[in-house]
Amino acid sequence: MPHRTFLMFILPSLLAMLVFIAAPVVSVAVQSLFIAHDKVMVSVQSCGPFGCSTNVHVDNKATEDLQKKEPLGKFNGLGTYLDRNHLAVAEVGAIISNNTGLSDAATRIYALPFYRALSFTLVYTFVVTPLAMLLGFVIALSVNAVSPWIKGPVIFFSLLPMIITPIVGSLIVYWMIDANAILGAALQDLFHDPNLYLKASPILTWIVLLAYGIWTNGPFSFVVFYAGLQMVPKDTLESAMIDGANRWERVRFVVVPYLTPLATFIALVQLMDNFRVFEPIVGFNAQANATSLSYSIYSDLNGQFSQLFSSAAATSMLTIVGVVILLVPVLVRTWREFNLKVV
Amino acid sequence: MRHLLGAGVSLAVLCLMGGAALAADCGITSGKVAILSNDFNALRILADAAKECANDKVTVTANQTTEHKNLQVPALTVNPAQYTVAFVANNSIAPLLSADLVRPLDDLIAKYGQQLQPNQLIKVDGKTMAIAFDANSQHLFYRKDILAKAGVQPPKTYEDVLAAAKAIKDQGIMQYPLAAADKPGWDLGAEFVNMYIGEGGDFFDSSSAKLAINNDKGIATLKMMKALTAYMPPDYLTYDADAMKAAYTSSKVAMMDGWGSYANDVIGPKDADQNVATNTVLAAAPTVGGNDIPAASLWWDGFSIAKNISDADAEASFKAMMHALDPSVAAAHPDAAPWLMKGFQPGAAQVGVMATASAPDAKAYPMLPYMGLLHTALSNEIGDYLKGSKDEAKTLADIEADYNAAAKEGGFL
Numbered sequence: 001m002p003h004r005t006f007l008m009f010i011l012p013s014l015l016a017m018l019v020f021i022a023a024p025v026v027s028v029a030v031q032s033l034f035i036a037h038d039k040v041m042v043s044v045q046s047c048g049p050f051g052c053s054t055n056v057h058v059d060n061k062a063t064e065d066l067q068k069k070e071p072l073g074k075f076n077g078l079g080t081y082l083d084r085n086h087l088a089v090a091e092v093g094a095i096i097s098n099n100t101g102l103s104d105a106a107t108r109i110y111a112l113p114f115y116r117a118l119s120f121t122l123v124y125t126f127v128v129t130p131l132a133m134l135l136g137f138v139i140a141l142s143v144n145a146v147s148p149w150i151k152g153p154v155i156f157f158s159l160l161p162m163i164i165t166p167i168v169g170s171l172i173v174y175w176m177i178d179a180n181a182i183l184g185a186a187l188q189d190l191f192h193d194p195n196l197y198l199k200a201s202p203i204l205t206w207i208v209l210l211a212y213g214i215w216t217n218g219p220f221s222f223v224v225f226y227a228g229l230q231m232v233p234k235d236t237l238e239s240a241m242i243d244g245a246n247r248w249e250r251v252r253f254v255v256v257p258y259l260t261p262l263a264t265f266i267a268l269v270q271l272m273d274n275f276r277v278f279e280p281i282v283g284f285n286a287q288a289n290a291t292s293l294s295y296s297i298y299s300d301l302n303g304q305f306s307q308l309f310s311s312a313a314a315t316s317m318l319t320i321v322g323v324v325i326l327l328v329p330v331l332v333r334t335w336r337e338f339n340l341k342v343v
Numbered sequence: 344m345r346h347l348l349g350a351g352v353s354l355a356v357l358c359l360m361g362g363a364a365l366a367a368d369c370g371i372t373s374g375k376v377a378i379l380s381n382d383f384n385a386l387r388i389l390a391d392a393a394k395e396c397a398n399d400k401v402t403v404t405a406n407q408t409t410e411h412k413n414l415q416v417p418a419l420t421v422n423p424a425q426y427t428v429a430f431v432a433n434n435s436i437a438p439l440l441s442a443d444l445v446r447p448l449d450d451l452i453a454k455y456g457q458q459l460q461p462n463q464l465i466k467v468d469g470k471t472m473a474i475a476f477d478a479n480s481q482h483l484f485y486r487k488d489i490l491a492k493a494g495v496q497p498p499k500t501y502e503d504v505l506a507a508a509k510a511i512k513d514q515g516i517m518q519y520p521l522a523a524a525d526k527p528g529w530d531l532g533a534e535f536v537n538m539y540i541g542e543g544g545d546f547f548d549s550s551s552a553k554l555a556i557n558n559d560k561g562i563a564t565l566k567m568m569k570a571l572t573a574y575m576p577p578d579y580l581t582y583d584a585d586a587m588k589a590a591y592t593s594s595k596v597a598m599m600d601g602w603g604s605y606a607n608d609v610i611g612p613k614d615a616d617q618n619v620a621t622n623t624v625l626a627a628a629p630t631v632g633g634n635d636i637p638a639a640s641l642w643w644d645g646f647s648i649a650k651n652i653s654d655a656d657a658e659a660s661f662k663a664m665m666h667a668l669d670p671s672v673a674a675a676h677p678d679a680a681p682w683l684m685k686g687f688q689p690g691a692a693q694v695g696v697m698a699t700a701s702a703p704d705a706k707a708y709p710m711l712p713y714m715g716l717l718h719t720a721l722s723n724e725i726g727d728y729l730k731g732s733k734d735e736a737k738t739l740a741d742i743e744a745d746y747n748a749a750a751k752e753g754g755f756l
Contacts, residue, residue: 036753047464111741113723288526288527288580288730308752310752
């Protein structure tokens with residue numbers, strides 16, 4: 001289609017994306033380069049029901065004047081990105097130059113907040129995505145094979161984990177795995193271990209979160225794969241059957257190659273989604289054992305009394321960079337295919 | 344059927360009339376009163392009392408939510424402010440003071456505040472910025488029947504608490520005798536703050552925001568917190584204050600360091616498990632390390648009036664709050680909280696808070712603008728220490744590094 005028509009066609013979406021996606025991202029990026037002005041502190045006496053004491057308080061007038069002159073704050077450049085709560089460049093350098101071995105260095109780097117969040121996020125992304133796709137694929141194959149009578153109900157139950165609001169679903173499961181509740185007590189019985197508390201150890205918490213992630217992300221893959229399965233040509237399948245291929249070989253040599261482009265699409269979407277994992281951590285109260293990048297942004301902005309905007313902005317930008325890095329292989333492949341087609 | 348309909352209509356009319364009759368004359372000519380507050384029983388009582396001032400010239404609304412701390416700064420920054428009255432406490436007033444969002448109340452007190460006691464006035468730099476109406480703190484709740492069964496004396500110090508827990512556990516009476524609110528987030532930081540106060544430590548250097556907890560007292564505090572976890576259910580890192588209270592009221596644990604504002608729920612007649620209610624003793628917070636300071640921070644709850652509102656609204660709000668803070672309201676609800684109003688006689692549920700607050704060295708939660716940053720740093724780093732992934736020295740160093748990064752970003756260092 002002529003370029004002008006194409007432009008007119010996508011103009012509304014383009015405008016919406018500029019206003020609601022591009023402009024905020026630019027604003028967040030700018031915010032991440034500034035920090036709050038140095039507060040002017042003054043010593044005052046404060047009194048209350050329990051007596052008086054001399055404290056240091058903020059001198060409102062002076063701070064306000066400073067704020068009016070430079071509303072964005074104090075320019076910090078990349079300082080926020082490099083400080084302890086983010087890339088921790090100085091601390092990591094100290095650890096690398098002075099450690100007693102790989103495991104000691106790894107433990108100490110893991111103790112830094114950003115790397116702790118990043119490790120769980122990456123584990124979650126790279127474990128949940130393939131396993132959820134596998135689960136979805138298996139469900140799609142099974143649903144395709146059941147009799148038409150019960151296909152409807154089976155599809156409904158398969159989609160349930162995705163339909164339930166993430167926070168509500170994770171809260172329900174959280175209370176079920178409590179040691180006094182049905183799943184927790186059943187597991188204690190099963191393993192004959194009265195001290196088995198799923199919520200207590202980091203490893204078990206991670207396993208619970210990963211299992212929950214696979215369970216709720218499976219239906220999305222199921223829906224897409226199921227639609228793709230309807231498009232697999234029946235002739236090829238029949239000729240494979242005639243050639244003597246059993247069910248497993250049919251799936252492996254006919255179905256899977258046809259569904260590969262769909263798998264790429266699902267992988268793309270799921271990688272981006274899982275990298276932003278947040279609701280399960282809140283629903284499972286798991287922040288002691290597992291945090292993610294999105295959760296760090298949330299706790300920066302929800303922090304007791306001061307919202308750390310610059311820190312949250314820096315973590316946001318780092319998340320965007322992380323997503324871009326994750327998608328680079330897929331984007332490169334798409335670009336190569338596009339070039340081939342053009343040629 | 345017709346009788347039922349008639350009765351229903353009469354009831355409806357009576358309710359409307361009764362509602363109108365409840366409207367009191369607070370002496371407000373006109374204005375808007377909009378309250379933002381936390382959501383627990385004592386504050387609900389006060390908001391209801393303030394709503395009695397509503398009539399066709401005055402509107403009184405209240406938004407009572409546990410998210411009030413997140414809402415208050417943005418809501419009071421806009422002009423005109425979205426709320427005229429903000430219910431605050433030692434910690435939540437700090438950001439309002441730092442951002443200059445609340446107005447001094449001295450002239451309003453001179454005109455309408457004759458009923459107020461001197462200790463209700465929260466003064467900063469000589470100006471009254473808030474008015475307190477109740478006190479709160481964490482203190483010891485214990486089951487006297489279980490302690491008697493184990494043959495231990497009521498604990499006065501945390502070392503006693505450990506010994507009592509050990510006795511209860513060794514005799515097989517209860518597997519996990521203790522509960523504490525150790526969930527990372529607000530609760531874990533509060534536990535450290537309480538214990539450190541009991542150890543007699545200072546949080547900051549006297550005239551700056553520089554942290555001063557990296558010392559023997561900090562190490563002793565961490566060690567005591569860790570020792571206590573040995574007697575708690577293994578998922579203690581998921582217990583916030585409400586989960587701790589639920590564990591106590593369902594007889595899963597025998598002792599807890601609970602909030603005074605929970606006392607009425609635990610020993611009151613409604614809904615409480617009567618076995619737990621009658622056997623619960625409310626005692627002062629234990630001391631620790633041989634000091635005389637209760638290992639608990641004292642809190643006051645009060646209200647402030649927003650700055651970015653008209654003077655008429657400010658006056659209306661102050662008058663409505665004076666109506667709510669009338670000593671008769673406190674007298675009508677003696678078990679709701681340790682009220683600070685004139686002539687209030689504490690009920691049975693306030694014994695623990697009064698005992699803690701009347702100790703001569705009891706300390707209040709620091710009302711400092713950067714205390715929140717320290718609180719967050721504590722919550723972030725102590726979880727790993729309790730799990731055993733690092734030792735005391737590294738934990739304190741990490742807390743200091745975390746706090747320094749946040750304080751530098753906030754402009755305090």
